[in-house]
Amino acid sequence: MKPHGISIGLSRVNNTIFIHIRAFGTLDHNDYQYMVPTIEAALADVEHPQLDVLIDITELDGWTLHAAWDDFKFGLKHGRDFHKVAVICSERWQKGVVKVSDWFTPNEIASFDNQHDALVWLEDEPNK
Numbered sequence: 001m002k003p004h005g006i007s008i009g010l011s012r013v014n015n016t017i018f019i020h021i022r023a024f025g026t027l028d029h030n031d032y033q034y035m036v037p038t039i040e041a042a043l044a045d046v047e048h049p050q051l052d053v054l055i056d057i058t059e060l061d062g063w064t065l066h067a068a069w070d071d072f073k074f075g076l077k078h079g080r081d082f083h084k085v086a087v088i089c090s091e092r093w094q095k096g097v098v099k100v101s102d103w104f105t106p107n108e109i110a111s112f113d114n115q116h117d118a119l120v121w122l123e124d125e126p127n128k
Contacts, residue, residue, distance in 0.1 A: 002061070004028065006035045010042045016050045016083075017042055018122075024059035032070035039078075049081045052122050056088040056115070075105065082107040086118035 004025025011018045019039065023031075043049050063071065082105070087098045089111050098111040112118040 002026070004031065004061075006031045008035060008038050010038070012042065012046070015046050015048055016052065017046065019051060019053045020056075021053065022056045022059075024061075026061045026064065027067040028064045029066040029070060032067055032074070036070065036074055039074075043078070043081065050083045051078075051081050052083050053085045054088070054115070054118055054122060055085065057094050058088055058090045060089075060094065079105055079107065084122050085109040086122050087111045088113070088115055088118050 002025050004027060005023075006027065007022045009020040019042075021035070043051075085105075085107060087094070087109065089095055089098065090113065095111045098109060101109055110118075110121060112121065
C-alpha cells in the first residue's frame with residue numbers, strides 16, 4: 001500500500017489565515033477527517049475569515065470517491081471564505097483539475113510549477 005496523507009500548516013494575522021497544504025498519494029475519507037477539523041478549528045473564532053491557501057499536489061495521485069465528496073462538502077461550506085488558492089502541480093491532469101475548479105469557485109485559484117511563483121501570486125494584491 002502506497003503512503004497517502006495531508007500535512008497542514010496554519011498562520012493567522014487578524015482575520016487572514018494562511019494555509020499551506022501538502023497532499024500526497026491517493027487521499028481518502030480519513031485524510032479529510034484530519035484536515036477539515038483542523039481548518040475549521042482555525043476558523044472557529046474568526047469573524048469574516050479570509051483564507052489564502054498554498055497547496056502542493058505534485059505528489060498527489062488522486063482521491064477516493066468518498067474523499068472527493070468530502071472535498072465538495074467542505075467547499076460548499078467554506079467556499080466564500082477563500083480569497084486566493086495557489087496550487088503547485090506538475091502533472092497535466094492536476095492542472096486540469098485546477099482549471100475546472102476555477103470555473104466552479106467564487107475565489108481566485110491558479111496553478112503553478114513552483115512554490116516561488118505561487119507565493120508571489122498569493123502576496124500580489126491589486127491597488128496596493
